[in-house]
Amino acid sequence: MHVLVIGAGLGGLCLAQRLRQDGIGVSVHERDATPIFRRQGYRLHINADGQRALRDALPSRLWRSFLDTSGRPGPRSVFLDERLGHRWTVESAEETAPLAVDRLTLRRILLTGLEDVVAFGRRCTGYAIEPGGRITARFADGTSAAGDVLVGADGVNSVIRRRLLPHAQVVDTGLRQLYGTVPLDDRTRELFTADMFNVFTAVIGPNGSFVGVAPVETPHLSYMTCGFGARPEHLPCTDADLLRMSGVDLRAMVLDLVDGWHPRIRRIVEHWDTAGLFPAVLRTSVPVDPWSTGTVTLLGDAVHAMSPAGGVGANTALRDAATLAKALRDGGPIVPALRAYETAMIDYGFAAVRRSAANGHRFLGQDPLPVS
CATH class of the missing domain: 3.30.9.30 (D-Amino Acid Oxidase; Chain A, domain 2)
Incomplete structure (x- = not known):
């Protein structure tokens, strides 16, 4: 089996790390010219879901690198007014408090050891399913790549989502x-x-x-x-x-x-x-109903982009990577494996979208999430 991953963000790279450990062929194709081609943010907090996914995906030395480059902030989320008067506090248990990491540092850790399978400057323009089921991804430079599974991990503007789920909406928050x-x-x-x-x-x-x-x-x-x-x-x-x-x-x-x-x-x-x-x-995705599973699937912001008010977008993408890798390494026919992944991902992924939208509406004045 060979898995084509479109997008070298955190979720796509976490998936590639786990697939390499499982002996499953993988190649990652990223549109940006380099890992620092554009600014994508700074600090992330990695919760229990994200930590489990990373621990499962990374070789032990890279897991230690992640821990060594993570900070441990206090376990609370605090809301103040403009004069610094206290409004309310959300407590987390000390043992489950998230770790704080720098996004670029984490991405560099996830890229380590994948130099031979990650290609930059590869803007995907679409894909075709060939007779016999093989998938060919096409790129703006005129090249292509073939595989048995195609994973759209290409972010909120996903080319793969637009082809696979043309009815899916991404709306302004x-x-x-x-x-x-x-x-x-x-x-x-x-x-x-x-x-x-x-x-x-x-x-x-x-x-x-x-x-x-x-x-x-x-x-x-x-x-x-x-x-x-x-x-x-x-x-x-x-x-x-x-x-x-x-x-x-x-x-x-x-x-x-x-x-x-x-x-x-x-x-x-x-x-x-x-x-x-x-x-x-x-922007945020609007939840959609389950779709007919094939050999093309989605991961992270490509399917369930969400308001940052929930603080779980990156963690949900990492959870996707762990869930998808497990489905593929468990063996059996590809389509049922992908169906098991999508069933789980649609449930927890869009639940996170709804919670994040509700938090954004309650605390920050975000528009209500449209009814799908």
Whole structure:
């Protein structure tokens, strides 16, 4: 068996790592030219599902590398008002508290040992199912690759999903977010309260706009993720303007928007690393009913993109990888194996989409999830 994976994000690479250990042929095709071709975010928290998937997929030395490069923030999610008054706290048990990791560091760990099966600069344009069931993926450079299973792990704009599930919708959440960081050193650490060294802290303003902070502290890397989110009607610019503004201009805009908030919040925003600051239009999948299983399937954001309000998008993609790898290594005909994977993934994946949308609507003013 040979598995074609379209997309070298966290889920696609986790799947490839496990398949290699199981002796199943795999090749990964990524449209970006390099792993750092575009900014995709900074800190992730890896919960129990994500940790199980990584422990299962990674060789022992890479699992140790993951643990060595993970931080251990406090186990709470804390919600404050714009004057830093306490609103509410969500507690996690200490033993199940998520680990905090840097996205690029984790991706590099997942790429280790896969150099011979991951190809960059390979933008997939579509696929064809050949007589006899083999699948051919086609790429923009005129090349192709063949396999027995095709996995679309190509993100929210998935080419594979558009062909496989043309009726599936990805919709605007009604939120815009700026992703940035503040380096943690002796000078900046005092900007942050003790609450802000938990899993996540959201400072929510009077119109629902928010500043979110979360630490990454490891022996190798130390920074505070610092994001700003708002509905587009509360921003002084269009989406098109937002997406082409410089980091300096984005910081200046946010400083105007948090005028009147606690002075500590303004100082945090003033210390944003503007070189790495970037905006995003947040989108979510709309859950769909189970489809007829074939030899093409989906994983991660390609099928169940979700609001970051649940904090489980990456973890769900990693869980997909573990679930799919197990279905394939258990043997038997391919289609029933993929059906077992899709049955489980559709259930937990779209449940996470619904929970994340509900959290985003309740806490951050996200649009309600459309009824599918």
